[in-house]
Amino acid sequence: MSFAGKTGLLLVNLGTPEQPEPRAVRRYLREFLSDPRVLTMPRVARWLLLNLIILPTRPRRAAQAYRQIWQPEGSPLLIHSRALAQEVAKRLGEDFAVELAMRYGEPSIERGLDALSRAGAARLIVLPLFPQYASAVTASVSEAVFRALARRNDVPPVEVLGPFYDEPDFARSWAALVADDLAAFRADHVLFSYHGLPEDQIRASDPTGGHCLSRADCCDAPGAALPRCYRAQCLATTRALVAALGLDATTTSSSFQSRLGGRPWIRPYTDEVLPRLAEQGVRRLVVLCPAFVADCLETLEEIGLRLRAEWTKLGGEAFWLAPCPNGDPRFAEAVAGWISRRVPAPRR
Numbered sequence: 001m002s003f004a005g006k007t008g009l010l011l012v013n014l015g016t017p018e019q020p021e022p023r024a025v026r027r028y029l030r031e032f033l034s035d036p037r038v039l040t041m042p043r044v045a046r047w048l049l050l051n052l053i054i055l056p057t058r059p060r061r062a063a064q065a066y067r068q069i070w071q072p073e074g075s076p077l078l079i080h081s082r083a084l085a086q087e088v089a090k091r092l093g094e095d096f097a098v099e100l101a102m103r104y105g106e107p108s109i110e111r112g113l114d115a116l117s118r119a120g121a122a123r124l125i126v127l128p129l130f131p132q133y134a135s136a137v138t139a140s141v142s143e144a145v146f147r148a149l150a151r152r153n154d155v156p157p158v159e160v161l162g163p164f165y166d167e168p169d170f171a172r173s174w175a176a177l178v179a180d181d182l183a184a185f186r187a188d189h190v191l192f193s194y195h196g197l198p199e200d201q202i203r204a205s206d207p208t209g210g211h212c213l214s215r216a217d218c219c220d221a222p223g224a225a226l227p228r229c230y231r232a233q234c235l236a237t238t239r240a241l242v243a244a245l246g247l248d249a250t251t252t253s254s255s256f257q258s259r260l261g262g263r264p265w266i267r268p269y270t271d272e273v274l275p276r277l278a279e280q281g282v283r284r285l286v287v288l289c290p291a292f293v294a295d296c297l298e299t300l301e302e303i304g305l306r307l308r309a310e311w312t313k314l315g316g317e318a319f320w321l322a323p324c325p326n327g328d329p330r331f332a333e334a335v336a337g338w339i340s341r342r343v344p345a346p347r348r
Contacts, residue, residue: 005120005122006095006119006120006122007095007096007097007122007123007124008096008098008119008122008123008124009088009092009098009099009125010100010101010109010112010125011084011085011098011099011100011127011335012109012112012126012127012128012129012145013101013102013293013294014102014130014137015032015103015105016075016078016297017063017066018105020063020067020075021063022059022063023059025058025062025063026059028105029054029058029059029062030050030055031104032104033046033054034046035140037143038136040198040200062297065301065302066297068301069301069305076294076295076296077294077295077297080295080296080324080326081100084100084294084327084331084335085098085100087327087328087329088336091332091333091336092336092339096339097115097116097119097121099115109141109144110148113149122157123156123158123159124156124157124159125159126141126142126159126160127338127339128141129294130291131163131164131233131237131290131293132194132230132233132237133162133163133230134201134205135204135205136201138163141160142160161338165236165237165240165290166233166236167334167338169338171237171241171243172334173328173330173333174241174244174331175241175245177330177331178245178288181322182286182322185318187251187284187285187320189251189277189282189284189286190242190245190251190252190286190287190288191253191270191273191286191288192237192241192253192254192255192289193254193287193288194234194255194257194291195257195292195298196257196266196269197266198263198265198266199263199264199265201230202231202266205228205229205230206225206228206229207224207227207228208223208224208225211224212229212232213231213266219231219235231256231266234254235254238254241290253277254268255269255272255273256269256270257270257289257298257302271307274307275314278314282316283316283318284317284318285311285316285320287307287319287321287322289321289322293325293331295324295326299321299324
């Protein structure tokens with residue numbers, strides 16, 4: 001196998017079941033939750049939790065949730081991620097070959113690398129599609145890519161790009177996508193809801209060994225912890241989007257969703273923030289999910305359906321889930337800009 005000619009760009013998102021059915025969901029969850037970077041616990045404990053508790057019960061419930069958001073063309077995450085890859089490819093031009101892969105499920109990282117090889121890629125750029133760094137996603141993608149390449153005879157020069165929450169075009173392109181509808185909605189409050197992580201995963205990524213989660217304001221001035229502190233990067237993302245959207249910061253807040261199991265996760269929890277907002281008199285609520293570049297189960301079902309229903313029960317009058325960038329041309333332009341600036345196309 002030979003890589004020669006173009007720059008190969010592999011965009012990697014998390015993954016999705018192939019069908020909204022229990023068997024397909026079980027297969028996906030087994031691969032996803034078998035990753036020791038996702039369920040960070042001893043191997044035997046992870047096997048017991050996965051095979052005796054999660055897989056016997058969760059696939060049926062999760063399949064029902066997936067069915068509520070499934071599109072005629074398939075999984076929303078896959079649809080939107082493909083659209084983004086296509087739009088980025090248009091903007092990078094013929095000196096680049098662009099492929100989409102999923103960390104779990106299909107299209108696999110192996111398939112993506114094969115496609116880039118066939119396209120004649122002489123070097124490889126990998127962009128994990130996660131704005132903020134987390135070992136469970138960003139590092140897991142890096143590990144999987146290098147593991148796949150290690151099985152090959154010919155390995156091109158490889159660069160894995162890091163989080164992009166602090167790219168100026170990230171906040172600007174997202175703001176451009178939602179600004180008009182946000183202004184028309186006349187929200188009382190804007191909630192930025194991020195995917196949660198267990199506290200022990202945050203501490204494990206702390207290079208200082210004692211800064212992260214040591215005090216209530218530790219993420220306000222993270223210093224040396226910032227390059228690997230997911231929570232601090234999420235709060236920095238909120239500040240950037242508040243500025244880009246011209247919002248009053250006092251009418252915004254950040255929270256964390258999608259927790260699993262009994263371990264402490266980073267706070268505040270999205271589902272616990274909602275009642276407090278209702279008690280404060282908020283009636284018109286907007287939710288943005290800036291940990292996701294493509295709408296998926298966690299945005300469309302967890303927030304768009306379940307959180308919306310909860311907001312109605314609490315007496316809320318209006319609720320809007322702002323869309324993720326998906327395949328929006330403005331976001332694709334931003335992604336293409338990051339790639340072309342960092343790794344210029346080879347001269348002919």
